[in-house]
Amino acid sequence: VPPLVVGAALLLWGWQAGWLAGAAAMAAAWEAALAVRWRVDPAAEDWARLWNLTMLLFLGAGLYLFLARQGWTTVGTVVATGTPAERLQGLRRISENAATMLRWLPVVFFPMALVWRWSRWGPLPVESFSAYLRHRLGVWRREGAGWRPVRVAPDWVFLGLVLLAASTNPSEPGQFLPLATGLLACALWPWRSRRFPAWVWAVLVGFLFLVSFAAEQGFTLVRRAYQQWEERFVTEQARQQFDQLRNRTSLGSIGRIKRSAAIVLRVRTDGEEPPPLLREAVFDRFVPNVWVASAAEFQPVLPSAQGALWWLQPHRPGGRHLTVSRYSAGGETAVALPGGALSVRNLAAMTLETNLLGSVRVKGAASLTGWTVEYLPDGPDFASPPGPMDLALENLPPAERRVIELVGNELGLRGMEAARAVETVRQFFLRNFQYALWQPYLQGATNSCALEAFLLERRRGHCEYFATATALLLRVAGVPTRYAVGFVARERHGDVWVARGRDAHAWCLAWVDGRWQTVDTTPPDWFAAENARVSSWQKVWDWFSDRWHAFQQWRQQGGSWQLYVFVAAMAVLAWLGWRQVRGMRWRARKLGPERAGEMMAGADSPFYRVTRVLEEHHGPRAAHETLAGWMARLRLLPPENGDGELGEMLRLHLAWRFDPRGLPEEERRRLTALVENWLQRRNRLAAG
Numbered sequence: 001v002p003p004l005v006v007g008a009a010l011l012l013w014g015w016q017a018g019w020l021a022g023a024a025a026m027a028a029a030w031e032a033a034l035a036v037r038w039r040v041d042p043a044a045e046d047w048a049r050l051w052n053l054t055m056l057l058f059l060g061a062g063l064y065l066f067l068a069r070q071g072w073t074t075v076g077t078v079v080a081t082g083t084p085a086e087r088l089q090g091l092r093r094i095s096e097n098a099a100t101m102l103r104w105l106p107v108v109f110f111p112m113a114l115v116w117r118w119s120r121w122g123p124l125p126v127e128s129f130s131a132y133l134r135h136r137l138g139v140w141r142r143e144g145a146g147w148r149p150v151r152v153a154p155d156w157v158f159l160g161l162v163l164l165a166a167s168t169n170p171s172e173p174g175q176f177l178p179l180a181t182g183l184l185a186c187a188l189w190p191w192r193s194r195r196f197p198a199w200v201w202a203v204l205v206g207f208l209f210l211v212s213f214a215a216e217q218g219f220t221l222v223r224r225a226y227q228q229w230e231e232r233f234v235t236e237q238a239r240q241q242f243d244q245l246r247n248r249t250s251l252g253s254i255g256r257i258k259r260s261a262a263i264v265l266r267v268r269t270d271g272e273e274p275p276p277l278l279r280e281a282v283f284d285r286f287v288p289n290v291w292v293a294s295a296a297e298f299q300p301v302l303p304s305a306q307g308a309l310w311w312l313q314p315h316r317p318g319g320r321h322l323t324v325s326r327y328s329a330g331g332e333t334a335v336a337l338p339g340g341a342l343s344v345r346n347l348a349a350m351t352l353e354t355n356l357l358g359s360v361r362v363k364g365a366a367s368l369t370g371w372t373v374e375y376l377p378d379g380p381d382f383a384s385p386p387g388p389m390d391l392a393l394e395n396l397p398p399a400e401r402r403v404i405e406l407v408g409n410e411l412g413l414r415g416m417e418a419a420r421a422v423e424t425v426r427q428f429f430l431r432n433f434q435y436a437l438w439q440p441y442l443q444g445a446t447n448s449c450a451l452e453a454f455l456l457e458r459r460r461g462h463c464e465y466f467a468t469a470t471a472l473l474l475r476v477a478g479v480p481t482r483y484a485v486g487f488v489a490r491e492r493h494g495d496v497w498v499a500r501g502r503d504a505h506a507w508c509l510a511w512v513d514g515r516w517q518t519v520d521t522t523p524p525d526w527f528a529a530e531n532a533r534v535s536s537w538q539k540v541w542d543w544f545s546d547r548w549h550a551f552q553q554w555r556q557q558g559g560s561w562q563l564y565v566f567v568a569a570m571a572v573l574a575w576l577g578w579r580q581v582r583g584m585r586w587r588a589r590k591l592g593p594e595r596a597g598e599m600m601a602g603a604d605s606p607f608y609r610v611t612r613v614l615e616e617h618h619g620p621r622a623a624h625e626t627l628a629g630w631m632a633r634l635r636l637l638p639p640e641n642g643d644g645e646l647g648e649m650l651r652l653h654l655a656w657r658f659d660p661r662g663l664p665e666e667e668r669r670r671l672t673a674l675v676e677n678w679l680q681r682r683n684r685l686a687a688g
């Protein structure tokens with residue numbers, strides 16, 4: 001790489017990474033080799049040790065970044081969280097961590113690159129970077145097999161790494177690509193084709209500058225478009241989920257979750273079966289195909305004086321207990337509770353909040369969070385009594401209001417007593433409807449006739465339609481209702497009960513006899529129908545899920561385990577690094593002769609004038625090439641070329657340069673005359 005190019009690239013990287021002072025020090029250390037003749041002389045095997053040491057630094061930096069930036073939590077979000085939006089956010093954090101690691105790779109690889117810069121070596125053998133290649137090379141040598149040496153130029157590799165690292169976080173949009181293009185143009189200038197005049201190269205570089213400016217603007221637009229798409233995607237996915245953080249759920253959101261067999265909840269009881277339904281969110285207002293929570297505000301519940309205990313309603317004797325665990329997304333999650341919940345305890349979270357409808361959520365929770373619930377199986381609910389919104393039908397679109405009133409009138413629901421109305425609606429669905437696995441809507445985006453198709457035409461559907469229709473029909477009878485969503489945990493899995501994505505469920509809450517009661521009109525065979533679609537791979541995925549769950553439990557119960565892991569890993573890496581350094585035996589040498597003031601033999605050879613002309617027309621000689629090898633590669637020597645004069649000049653120069661006896665004065669004059677004749681002939685050819 002030409003002088004000052006790597007130093008300039010380091011300054012560009014430091015500017016982009018916000019570490020200009022450190023980058024300036026690195027650039028100064030790199031370019032100082034131009035002014036100092038002192039060099040180190042590592043042995044060939046030392047380069048392999050240096051590479052191993054660099055890999056240890058790389059592993060240490062990666063481990064630190066992984067632990068410092070909540071790597072386990074991010075991986076848990078991607079692996080164990082069921083929603084696409086949360087997985088996308090987890091993948092985004094992973095990409096940000098990867099970009100951070102890439103941004104600081106020049107610091108990791110700089111020590112080895114600097115040693116090479118201050119050494120007498122040119123391109124390094126490729127086997128220096130691979131233990132496998134070193135092993136195979138030894139085998140090939142013992143077997144007598146041929147091996148064509150392959151060499152790597154560390155300065156070019158380091159230059160590419162620095163520019164790649166600088167691209168990860170451009171501090172000034174619109175400037176990185178043009179600056180990088182300029183650096184590459186400077187680096188490639190000595191290697192340009194001499195068949196074309198310099199102005200052609202200049203025009204091409206100018207064109208690339210213009211392209212780089214346009215490309216930078218294009219990349220900026222692409223990044224903005226992707227960010228807008230990502231925001232819309234996350235918003236849409238959140239809208240389609242039952243998410244009390246956003247206080248809404250659309251028809252079809254439960255069905256989408258049912259397509260997953262991932263374990264969402266793990267429930268542990270005192271030996272009995274868990275409650276039939278675990279509620280996560282409650283809604284009371286239905287607008288076209290969307291249930292909304294009108295009581296949108298959540299209020300924090302203060303823990304009791306005993307510590308991690310939150311009372312949801314006054315304590316009553318005879319309560320049962322169950323423990324639920326699940327993964328959170330970003331420290332927030334819904335709290336799945338059975339009906340009649342009295343209290344929540346043993347919850348590792350900063351805040352527990354509820355709203356008037358009976359939804360509960362936590363903030364500041366661990367990636368794997370759990371809680372113990374005390375509940376009365378048939379006890380009262382802690383949700384607020386009914387309000388006007390629990391009876392509202394006027395906000396329905398005309399088509400759906402018409403069908404609800406039509407079916408309600410056919411059932412004679414108006415004025416009917418609450419308990420009787422509940423039983424009438426229950427029998428209506430039990431006798432006339434069937435459960436169907438979820439399918440995407442066939443109607444348009446608004447799906448304005450979904451309930452009409454369910455009640456009057458198909459008479460089959462999944463739980464969301466049964467729960468929605470039940471809630472609206474009971475309102476025709478004057479019974480306050482709400483729409484609840486959650487999970488059913490009926491599957492035994494080892495010593496716990498589990499609820500999978502396909503066990504998501506929706507039901508109706510009706511105000512009967514002065515309290516909220518569950519009204520689930522979905523045909524009872526729905527659970528068997530959903531679980532009939534078991535994949536042959538489910539046991540394999542369950543095994544991995546259980547191992548990950550156990551690891552997360554250990555991780556969170558291990559106290560300062562991350563510090564212990566990091567210290568232990570650093571100790572191992574330091575020991576391995578010391579083993580690499582201990583085996584190195586370097587020699588320090590000067591580029592010039594050992595005796596000060598003595599000119600290197602052959603330094604005043606006139607043949608160097610010939611090599612400068614050849615480099616101008618054919619490009620510079622590689623650092624590892626001998627003069628004879630370089631000229632043979634260019635086909636300038638016999639028999640490929642008939643220029644025997646050039647071959648004679650090379651022979652005399654090498655004798656002058658390396659023969660311990662030197663070159664006699666007569667042959668020196670002969671070499672000088674040959675060089676002068678050769679240069680004059682070249683000049684005449686160029687002028688003609």
